[in-house]
Amino acid sequence: MDGQPKEPRDGRRTRWDEHRRRRREELVTAALRAITAKGAGVGMDEVAAAAGTSKTVLYRHFADKEELYLAVADRVNSRILRELGEAVAASASPRQALSGIIAAYVQLVEADPEVYRFVVSHPFLERPLTSDPVQRISATVADETARTITAHLRVGGARDSSADALAHGLVALIRTAADRWISSPDRVPAATLVSDLTHLAWGGLSTVLAPVPEEVP
Structure with a gap:
């Protein structure tokens, strides 16, 4: 009904968003480690290995290689x-x-x-x-x-x-x-x-x- 206060945002959604943000930061840090160890020609498999995860998980947080590159550059x-x-x-x-x-x-x-x-x-x-x-x-x-x-x-x-x-x-x-x-x-x-x-x-x-x-x- 108009005029009534909106319900507060679901706390679980807020926690999930924060979890995804932290996980993206961790993956960027892992990408930096992989680049340092393997060189500028590093591949996504090597980034995933440095993060202790799989490429499938990487692509859950980054739409493609370009998005990961931009996150590293940022x-x-x-x-x-x-x-x-x-x-x-x-x-x-x-x-x-x-x-x-x-x-x-x-x-x-x-x-x-x-x-x-x-x-x-x-x-x-x-x-x-x-x-x-x-x-x-x-x-x-x-x-x-x-x-x-x-x-x-x-x-x-x-x-x-x-x-x-x-x-x-x-x-x-x-x-x-x-x-x-x-x-x-x-x-x-x-x-x-x-x-x-x-x-x-x-x-x-x-x-x-x-x-x-x-x-x-």
């Missing part, structure tokens, strides 16, 4: 977002913030290169995505970089209209360098790469972060 994106925020919060200067952003990305690649390769190589995808998670991760890094650049441009009295373009340019530099670095058999230590990339990026960015001089009439 986990990686959440991690990089958290680590970027921590790096920027701990920085006392724009140069330190830039170095922290670069370090967070490089450390993500170094900590588990097979997971990184899995995300960027799309091995589970059989058709193009409407939203590429790799671009989403790049956008996450670029957005944090743009906020850092914008804040320091404004403090210095400089124009900030180009901050977004500069940030995406820096992310392209960082990602390309990290991709090349992780595939090199004789790569330099991560700390060296971070230092070199910071020097390279700061060399150009520092001129933009300087206050805009007054125009001579």
Whole structure:
């Protein structure tokens, strides 16, 4: 009857939804373990084995391989977002913030290169995505970089209209360098790469972060 309060949602349904959410998270964690152990070319059988279950159970929680891939990519994106925020919060200067952003990305690649390769190589995808998670991760890094650049441009009295373009340019530099670095058999230590990339990026960015001089009439 209209006007009467609705019955509360069935508690069993709520508990079931929470159980499914937790189980999906456990399966994503198992997928990450399988990728680390077997490499970026891991198969669904190996993911199921790492989870101690069967492919049938996997497909109860993920409609297809693409959905599992997207869940793994979302986990990686959440991690990089958290680590970027921590790096920027701990920085006392724009140069330190830039170095922290670069370090967070490089450390993500170094900590588990097979997971990184899995995300960027799309091995589970059989058709193009409407939203590429790799671009989403790049956008996450670029957005944090743009906020850092914008804040320091404004403090210095400089124009900030180009901050977004500069940030995406820096992310392209960082990602390309990290991709090349992780595939090199004789790569330099991560700390060296971070230092070199910071020097390279700061060399150009520092001129933009300087206050805009007054125009001579």
